[in-house]
Amino acid sequence: MGDVYIYMLVILAGLAITDLVVGVSNDAVNFLNSAIGSKAISFKTIMIIASIGIALGALSSSGMMEVARKGIFNPSEFFFDDVMIIFMAVMITDVLLLDFFNSMGLPTSTTVSIVFELLGAAVCISLIKISNSPTETFLNLGKYIASDTAIEIVSGILLSVVVAFTIGAVVQFLSRLMLTFNYRKRPAFLAGIFGGLSLTSLYYFILVKGLKGADLGALNFIFEYTSNVYTTLAYGFVFWTIFSLIYVYVIKWDIYKLIIIMGTFGLAMAFAGNDLVNFIGVPIGAYDAYNVWQAAGSPADFTMDALAGKLPSQKWLLMVAGIIMVLTLWFSSKAQAVVKTSVDLARQDSGTERFQANALSRYLVRYSLVAAEGIKRIMPANANKYIASKFEKAPESTLVPRNADRPAFDYVRASVNLMVASVLISVATSYKLPLSTTYVTFMVAMGTSLADRAWGTESAVYRIAGVLNVIGGWFFTAFSAFTAAAIFAYIIYMGGMYAIVGLVALAIVLITRSFLMHKKSQNVQKATDELKRAESNTIQGIIEESSDIVSTVFKRGKHMYQNTLEGLMTQDLSSLKKSRKVSKKLAGEIDNLRNNIYFFIKNLDETSIGASKFYINVLGHLQDVSQSLDYISKASADHINNNHKSLKFNQIKDLKEIILQLQDIFGEVQQIFSAKEFGKLEAVIHKKREILVLVDHKIEKQVKRTKDADESPKNTTLYFGLLLETRDLLNTVIQIAEQYYTEYDVNRFDRDSESE
Known part of the structure; x- marks a missing residue:
């Protein structure tokens, strides 16, 4: 004993x-x-x-x-x-x-x-x-x-x-x-x-x-x-x-x-x-x-x-x-x-x-x-x-260095x-x-x-x-x-x-x-590319710093979009829930960047007001990207979680074609922003019409299928929602590319003029 x-x-x-x-x-x-x-x-x-x-x-x-x-x-x-x-x-x-x-x-x-x-x-x-x-x-x-x-x-x-x-x-x-x-x-x-x-x-x-x-x-x-x-x-x-x-x-x-x-x-x-x-x-x-x-x-x-x-x-x-x-x-x-x-x-x-x-x-x-x-x-x-x-707070003598760890x-x-x-x-x-x-x-x-x-x-x-x-x-x-x-x-x-x-x-x-x-x-936290707010006070500095943010969003968005739609096609609820969490995290990080706009503007010098407009527009576009991804992940997870009918073979086939196209766009743009080679964005912008035509064609095919066959209302609603949101997502990606290409082109012209 x-x-x-x-x-x-x-x-x-x-x-x-x-x-x-x-x-x-x-x-x-x-x-x-x-x-x-x-x-x-x-x-x-x-x-x-x-x-x-x-x-x-x-x-x-x-x-x-x-x-x-x-x-x-x-x-x-x-x-x-x-x-x-x-x-x-x-x-x-x-x-x-x-x-x-x-x-x-x-x-x-x-x-x-x-x-x-x-x-x-x-x-x-x-x-x-x-x-x-x-x-x-x-x-x-x-x-x-x-x-x-x-x-x-x-x-x-x-x-x-x-x-x-x-x-x-x-x-x-x-x-x-x-x-x-x-x-x-x-x-x-x-x-x-x-x-x-x-x-x-x-x-x-x-x-x-x-x-x-x-x-x-x-x-x-x-x-x-x-x-x-x-x-x-x-x-x-x-x-x-x-x-x-x-x-x-x-x-x-x-x-x-x-x-x-x-x-x-x-x-x-x-x-x-x-x-x-x-x-x-x-x-x-x-x-x-x-x-x-x-x-x-x-x-x-x-x-x-x-x-x-x-x-x-x-x-x-x-x-x-x-x-x-x-x-x-x-x-x-x-x-x-x-x-x-x-x-x-x-x-x-x-x-x-x-x-x-x-x-x-x-x-x-x-x-x-x-x-x-x-x-x-x-x-x-x-x-x-x-x-x-x-x-009254004591005024700071100098600006706090970028990414400085301030006392609480x-x-x-x-x-x-x-x-x-x-x-x-x-x-x-x-x-x-x-x-x-x-x-x-x-x-x-x-x-x-x-x-x-x-x-x-x-x-x-x-x-x-x-x-x-x-x-x-x-x-x-x-x-x-x-x-x-x-x-x-x-x-x-x-x-x-x-x-x-x-x-x-x-x-x-x-x-x-x-x-x-x-x-x-x-x-995961170490491996995940966290979004760091831009803290430069010049337009060129903002382009450089914010390009890292855009590159990170596109990198994470590419995986999120693919994992969500593949989870939907295979009816993998756990994968869809994981994508949902990832989309919420991304949306929260972008919201935090927008919440810090006040401090960003306060940090600008008098000659860099144009930088604030550029940065605010970038964050607005990124928020549109996160909202589209959030809708796609939420609609897909809810559809499977509510045990609605799965996607048809033709729908899955069309979605896979769109996924491949979107993966190429996301991947190409992400690499360009990561390398900061903004001159290459012109080729991506020219693909805009081609990809949007593809999505519109898939929408027309679904309309025809709905009229000719006995389709599920929930299935049809989800599918149209995914296609329309994908079109908005592509539009926003191209808008970001156009904004950076335009600003890069203007700055390149200015630099060439100065060198002459």
Whole structure:
């Protein structure tokens, strides 16, 4: 019997390693987003600082391990085998749940997931024990579950979301009033005061939240002097303000960079110290339970009272966990995707939005604007004017280089993000309140971006929709964690070791599939020619850059058209659905280019206004191309999906002839644009009449077939739609060729004149 539990411990160890990997991928956003978003320091430096913080934090997390053993359920009410079932169900659920959110690129709370998994599995086993007891009823559930902790967790979630967002917004607003966007030109003493406040909060945060759980031996006396919060903060503020003023005035270094470095280190250490229990607390709890059970002689009915007491910490396990976390931080591509979501939602500039607007986000924006207008009317005109002057953006001295990776926000906002998150987590820790570092750091970042007016009318509905999606994901985490852990616990209870093996195999298959799909999507993204917006400021430069866009659209359009019609002819629904996705992606990329026309025009010099008209016309034609391809893919997919009659032999024969002609045109034009040999477009333009005559001839043949034979209405409608849209597609392709050939001819004449 003991061998079974050894196997279970081995499985739990494997799940713990997996959980560390997916957990760090998810929670990297907590401490990386501010440093990465501001670009204050290099990515390599950020990773080194965060790695040191994680390593120290992992060694200081031993005290938090008790949460998994006794924080959610009362171990004295459970036998050893009950506890092992709970722990096994929790770990399987946690790995699957976190991997799902990582694959979606959404940050979620590992604290909430582990708490509700423990709660769900414990409730399930408790109900089983109650049902097997002749004297107990559902009302006895309270003696098994630490219900007070669960209520504190839920209330802490709701409170932290509101408080973090509000305080983040208020502090950022006041900081911007003091420092403005042109903070480099403000008096240096303001930077010193700001540095004193920020470094004081980070210093207290690192001591209380980070190192207080570590056994520092002879240095433990430090914490005796930090027991009084107000005294510690007062002395700390005086010291760090003097330090900051010397740093700014004497050494003349950048205090904002120091704040970002210290904040990244502190949050990384707090993450490892606080959240490591979410990943390995359960396996360590199972290991402790096994040691206690084995020391007692391995009795069958052995209650786990010992788990409620103080057990020796496993320092070597914490060290191994810290190494795994650091390695994951460096090599996990999923971690970068999660960080990108948070940075995108907080960035200062407009751009491509990752989320679509919804009814609730529109409602919130609409009534927020009404409320803001009401407040503006109440306030004195001078006050409004003063505030507006402090939020004027600092002008850029030079144009941003082509394809430059802009900072998402400036050093001031990054510093406030780190400072406010540190203060809130420190305060909650000092009062022993449950708190999710993910909730706090994310909502502070959203609050500061709102106060910084990053959510203007151009982007507010999309940013708020994104925040609502992330928050909704947090609450979905709680519900799904509770439900899945309860179901898995019941399956393991009924199936024993066979059920464990089956569930672990399922977890391996799903995680492997998720990994392969993520890797495939990355490879596809690398292989796909993404559409890059033109950023030149001359007509010749626009011709060169936009020709790459046209070449890419024609290359992808050629494959899309062929795959769609071949899928239609063979009734391959999966191929048609894939083409549909490709057409939507292409349409979205072209829409993004059109949405950036404003920034393109702003980047032009006074002598290049003609370039804007040329580029706008090109994008308009490309949108027509994408709309034609989108219609063809949608109509074809819907026809097969609705099980309508397939195309007739003659129709397929005619379509194949058109496909060959279109492939030749697309291929020839794509090569010309790729090589930028626009003089060769004349030969393609001359083929226009020939190809259009072919399509018109096929339309006439279908009209005759419809009159002479018994044709399917749906079939006929689809076929005519494909032919007409193909004709529009060909017309648009030729129009693009004519536009480039004409512009090339004019520029060639100008160049020849200049050379003479």
